[in-house]
Amino acid sequence: MSDTFQLDGASVPFEPGQTVMQAALAAGHYIPHLCYHPEFKPHGSCKLCTVKVGGRTAASCTMPAEVGLNVESNIEEMNGLRRTLVQMLFAEGNHFCPSCEKSGNCMLQALGYDLEVHTAGFRHLYPDRPVDASHPDILLDFNRCILCELCVRASSEVDGKNVFALSGRGITKHLIVNAESGLLKDTDIALTDKAMQVCPVGVILPKRVGFSVPIGKRRYDQRPISAQALDDAPRQADASGSCAACEGTP
Amino acid sequence: MSKKLRIATTSLAGCFGCHMSLLDIDERLFPLLDLIEFDRSPLTDIKHCGPCDIGLIEGGICNAENVHVLHEFRKNCKILIAIGSCAITGGLPAQRNHLDLGSCLTEVYLTEPGLAHGHIPNDPELPLPLDKVHPLHEVVKIDYFIPGCPPSGDAIWKFLTDLIAGRTPELGHGLIKYD
Ligand code: SF4
Ligand code: SF4
Ligand code: FES
Numbered sequence: 001m002s003d004t005f006q007l008d009g010a011s012v013p014f015e016p017g018q019t020v021m022q023a024a025l026a027a028g029h030y031i032p033h034l035c036y037h038p039e040f041k042p043h044g045s046c047k048l049c050t051v052k053v054g055g056r057t058a059a060s061c062t063m064p065a066e067v068g069l070n071v072e073s074n075i076e077e078m079n080g081l082r083r084t085l086v087q088m089l090f091a092e093g094n095h096f097c098p099s100c101e102k103s104g105n106c107m108l109q110a111l112g113y114d115l116e117v118h119t120a121g122f123r124h125l126y127p128d129r130p131v132d133a134s135h136p137d138i139l140l141d142f143n144r145c146i147l148c149e150l151c152v153r154a155s156s157e158v159d160g161k162n163v164f165a166l167s168g169r170g171i172t173k174h175l176i177v178n179a180e181s182g183l184l185k186d187t188d189i190a191l192t193d194k195a196m197q198v199c200p201v202g203v204i205l206p207k208r209v210g211f212s213v214p215i216g217k218r219r220y221d222q223r224p225i226s227a228q229a230l231d232d233a234p235r236q237a238d239a240s241g242s243c244a245a246c247e248g249t250p
Numbered sequence: 251m252s253k254k255l256r257i258a259t260t261s262l263a264g265c266f267g268c269h270m271s272l273l274d275i276d277e278r279l280f281p282l283l284d285l286i287e288f289d290r291s292p293l294t295d296i297k298h299c300g301p302c303d304i305g306l307i308e309g310g311i312c313n314a315e316n317v318h319v320l321h322e323f324r325k326n327c328k329i330l331i332a333i334g335s336c337a338i339t340g341g342l343p344a345q346r347n348h349l350d351l352g353s354c355l356t357e358v359y360l361t362e363p364g365l366a367h368g369h370i371p372n373d374p375e376l377p378l379p380l381d382k383v384h385p386l387h388e389v390v391k392i393d394y395f396i397p398g399c400p401p402s403g404d405a406i407w408k409f410l411t412d413l414i415a416g417r418t419p420e421l422g423h424g425l426i427k428y429d
Contacts, residue, residue: 097428098399118395128348
């Protein structure tokens with residue numbers, strides 16, 4: 001008999017070393033998340049996965065599972081916090097969904113839908129973030145970056161290339177390309193890299209394949225993200241190196 | 251049945267797509283018209299807004315006239331609803347927000363090939379463009395938002411019927427969309 005904790009009144013079994021998120025997903029319980037990806041070490045930056053444990057809030061993707069924890073996730077108090085986080089992400093970047101190739105396959109957008117976010121609410125910052133179209137096969141649209149560092153982690157841990165990094169602090173924090181010119185064309189990134197598959201939003205895009213899936217047939221047109229995240233858990237890569245959760249894989 | 255709700259609509263910096271979507275509720279317009287009547291709207295051609303229960307605004311704020319119309323609506327409508335991406339986020343017109351307005355006008359009217367002998371429109375009848383395009387909620391208080399570019403007729407129907415029936419409007423999967 002394995003150890004358990006309580007999640008929204010349900011008993012969740014866990015293995016030693018698992019986080020609350022890992023155990024919850026493995027047991028078929030969805031906790032909203034954005035920067036968490038089962039194939040990578042948790043980063044704990046977006047805070048979308050925040051839950052209430054014993055009266056305090058904690059990021060469930062980094063919190064170790066423990067016997068007897070009483071975790072509250074799907075409660076209005078937490079969903080309200082998540083709504084605000086999603087709103088801030090929309091206000092901080094330039095998310096013009098009607099012209100975005102990732103629309104319909106985007107985790108940020110899908111979370112907005114699931115949480116019934118009707119407006120960013122805040123004053124939009126409209127930052128000036130020129131795109132990098134220098135690479136023949138890959139477009140970088142920084143306007144949509146949510147700084148989750150998944151591409152940074154994938155490029156260094158899986159591809160062994162270190163193509164991406166985050167630079168700056170606070171509101172000036174931004175994604176950079178590790179090349180003297182700062183341009184993607186001067187890196188050794190390839191379409192087959194893991195870094196091409198992990199971006200939850202529409203930043204790292206293979207060229208010439210956009211909008212190939214019609215509206216109504218895209219991933220989150222079908223079912224809400226809360227109903228699909230479980231299909232991905234634990235989102236193991238299949239033999240081809242692609243995983244169900246990674247959109248835009250050519 | 252108590253008296254009909256009075257609804258005003260307008261398109262500011264929008265493309266009338268949201269109004270087209272409103273008409274897309276098709277034959278449900280008839281039951282809707284049992285519950286509401288239109289005040290100022292492109293559908294009635296009434297030029298100014300009187301006291302209303304609901305104001306439905308498509309499009310963001312890109313020029314001085316938009317600001318005046320928005321204030322007229324806020325003053326007269328008990329409930330103000332921003333409808334569509336442009337009203338809610340600035341949308342397509344706001345894609346100029348990271349550019350300098352002067353250089354936009356110069357490029358479009360003076361230096362762009364084909365308009366080489368044009369001039370920047372300066373008729374006093376034309377409202378002055380604002381430096382930046384703004385979503386409605388940055389200028390006045392907005393009570394509700396119906397996202398979508400445009401929201402579908404079904405989404406508008408669901409939202410309005412929820413609201414008219416006194417429920418908290420909810421769109422849910424399939425009706426809520428940002429594109
Ligand atoms: S990245 Fe997602 S949220 Fe941002 S514009 Fe694209 S679809 Fe919309
Ligand atoms: S480019 Fe995508 S994967 Fe990389 S940090 Fe930005 S949002 Fe995350
Ligand atoms: S998913 Fe846990 S902090 Fe982002």
